[in-house]
Amino acid sequence: MDIHLARVFFARFLSGGLISGRLLAWVFAGFFSLALTGCGYNDIQSADEATKSAWSEVINQYQRRSDLIPNLVNTVKGYAEQEKDVLIRVTEARSRVGQVRVDPSNEGSLRQFESAQRDMGSALSRLLVVAENYPQLKSDQNFRDLQAQLEGTENRITVARKRYIETIERHNVLVRQFPVNLTALVFGYKAKPQFSVENEREISVAPKVDFGTGGRDAKGAPSAEGAAGAAGGAAPRRD
Numbered sequence: 001m002d003i004h005l006a007r008v009f010f011a012r013f014l015s016g017g018l019i020s021g022r023l024l025a026w027v028f029a030g031f032f033s034l035a036l037t038g039c040g041y042n043d044i045q046s047a048d049e050a051t052k053s054a055w056s057e058v059i060n061q062y063q064r065r066s067d068l069i070p071n072l073v074n075t076v077k078g079y080a081e082q083e084k085d086v087l088i089r090v091t092e093a094r095s096r097v098g099q100v101r102v103d104p105s106n107e108g109s110l111r112q113f114e115s116a117q118r119d120m121g122s123a124l125s126r127l128l129v130v131a132e133n134y135p136q137l138k139s140d141q142n143f144r145d146l147q148a149q150l151e152g153t154e155n156r157i158t159v160a161r162k163r164y165i166e167t168i169e170r171h172n173v174l175v176r177q178f179p180v181n182l183t184a185l186v187f188g189y190k191a192k193p194q195f196s197v198e199n200e201r202e203i204s205v206a207p208k209v210d211f212g213t214g215g216r217d218a219k220g221a222p223s224a225e226g227a228a229g230a231a232g233g234a235a236p237r238r239d
Contacts, residue, residue, distance in 0.1 A: 040180030044189050047171040051192060054164040055104050061156045062097075062117060068153065069094050069124070072146050076127060079137035083130050086123075093123040107193035114196060161195060168194050 073087055097120050102113035131137055138144075172191040175184040184190070 039183040050167045054167040057160040061160045065153045075143045079134050089123045093120045
């Protein structure tokens with residue numbers, strides 16, 4: 001008799017006689033949420049959103065640098081129009097950067113983006129070295145304003161890249177750790193491609209934009225160190 005009553009009770013429970021279907025659904029949803037939390041699903045979501053936010057900041061800062069280039073080229077052209085080759089290289093490099101449609105989740109796409117930005121930086125460095133040979137250009141107020149903006153932007157790029165690299169590292173470690181790696185496998189989360197760091201110092205040291213005399217040798221010509229450091233070498237500012 002007791003067994004029969006137990007069967008009736010259990011049948012009525014499942015059929016909704018003792019508990020509504022909606023409440024039963026909420027119970028199962030609660031258990032499912034607890035299971036996801038315990039297996040790291042929420043942590044994966046947080047880490048994934050952090051990488052997206054950090055990437056957006058990287059793109060914003062590179063775009064900021066790109067936006068400064070037309071004014072910089074026009075200002076230099078006003079004093080050094082004969083430097084057409086250098087000006088053309090900068091303009092073409094900026095154009096190539098604008099043509100790249102980067103997907104940070106695709107390693108090949110990320111490498112293409114890095115290469116385009118690296119070429120942009122190299123062309124910009126040559127332009128800034130050329131500017132050293134024109135005192136009137138260096139004293140131009142518009143040029144000096146662009147100098148300050150470019151220096152600040154290079155610092156922001158360095159900081160944004162560093163933060164992005166750190167968020168990717170945290171994400172990748174998380175999705176590879178047990179038991180979170182099982183959850184990542186089920187939901188299709190994988191390790192994300194990382195910026196290639198050819199020189200570790202590039203991540204911790206922001207480029208310097210220096211149009212003063214510090215980059216010249218005793219004869220007044222740009223030194224090898226000054227030429228290399230015209231767009232790279234100063235420590236980032238600490239706000």
